Amino acid sequence: MSMKLPFFRKKKIHKKNDKEILTNIPEHVAIIMDGNGRWAKGKGLPRIAGHKEGMNNVTKTVRAANKYGVKTLTLYAFSTENWKRPRSEVEFIMKLPKQFLHVYLPEMIENNVQIRTIGEFESLPSHTKEAVQYAVDQTKDNDGLILNLALNYGSRHEILRAMKKIMKEVESSSLSIDDIDEEQLSSYLYTNGFNDPDLLIRTSGEKRVSNFLLWQIAYSELWFTDVLWPDFDESTFVQALKDYEQRKRRYGGI
Numbered sequence: 001m002s003m004k005l006p007f008f009r010k011k012k013i014h015k016k017n018d019k020e021i022l023t024n025i026p027e028h029v030a031i032i033m034d035g036n037g038r039w040a041k042g043k044g045l046p047r048i049a050g051h052k053e054g055m056n057n058v059t060k061t062v063r064a065a066n067k068y069g070v071k072t073l074t075l076y077a078f079s080t081e082n083w084k085r086p087r088s089e090v091e092f093i094m095k096l097p098k099q100f101l102h103v104y105l106p107e108m109i110e111n112n113v114q115i116r117t118i119g120e121f122e123s124l125p126s127h128t129k130e131a132v133q134y135a136v137d138q139t140k141d142n143d144g145l146i147l148n149l150a151l152n153y154g155s156r157h158e159i160l161r162a163m164k165k166i167m168k169e170v171e172s173s174s175l176s177i178d179d180i181d182e183e184q185l186s187s188y189l190y191t192n193g194f195n196d197p198d199l200l201i202r203t204s205g206e207k208r209v210s211n212f213l214l215w216q217i218a219y220s221e222l223w224f225t226d227v228l229w230p231d232f233d234e235s236t237f238v239q240a241l242k243d244y245e246q247r248k249r250r251y252g253g254i
């Protein structure tokens with residue numbers, strides 16, 4: 001009988017602490033959504049089943065980000081390297097935006113979410129581009145959470161592209177070399193107008209940045225979890241937010 005009371009008390013205190021700890025929310029969270037294939041393999045399912053589950057999990061994460069007051073959520077959905085995967089897998093992945101938007105665009109609009117993209121958009125299949133462009137247009141005036149999807153994105157490509165743009169302008173004398181500073185270079189990246197991520201999350205145990213936002217994460221906190229992307233949920237997200245706050249607190253104390 002007396003064993004029950006401490007159990008309930010402990011839970012209550014824990015919940016109270018959760019709320020107290022979350023006072024410094026990162027404005028911009030970026031996520032490498034890794035582990036979809038592994039998730040499927042573990043369940044004896046084909047890789048594409050993992051991608052589909054991963055797609056559904058995007059909404060859960062958007063809801064959690066909204067709930068805790070994150071302003072920008074940047075998700076690594078497709079990298080420039082992902083074209084090397086089997087053709088059938090790439091084709092399946094390219095249909096996900098349309099599927100996602102068919103189910104969730106009304107909810108995104110309802111919740112005032114603005115959908116944006118970074119990456120080399122033009123080389124995506126036209127059916128993918130059309131679905132995404134429609135969502136971007138439909139949500140362009142929303143001023144809630146920015147859901148920023150990295151589609152056909154690679155950071156080295158992004159920096160090279162910026163450099164070429166700058167050099168062309170220098171060549172045509174519309175830009176002077178001495179005027180190029182960090183801020184100027186930033187403005188030539190896909191992420192022009194976005195704050196740098198405060199927190200980068202990678203799921204599925206790999207501790208690498210894999211060509212994602214290399215310039216932009218110069219000062220970001222990095223958070224890694226073994227949880228596979230389809231299993232990443234609000235409680236995992238809160239764990240990341242708590243760790244982020246702990247780190248910030250430590251820096252602030254010095």
Ligand code: V0D
Pocket residue numbers: 033036051052054055056058076077078093094095096097100101115128131132135149151229
């Ligand atoms: C595949 C895990 C949602 C990562 C998530 C084309 C692997 C599921 C979108 C999406 C992908 C894209 C645009 C948009 C709305 C949703 C998505 C891709 C891959 C690459 F406006 N999930 N998702 N896009 N996966």
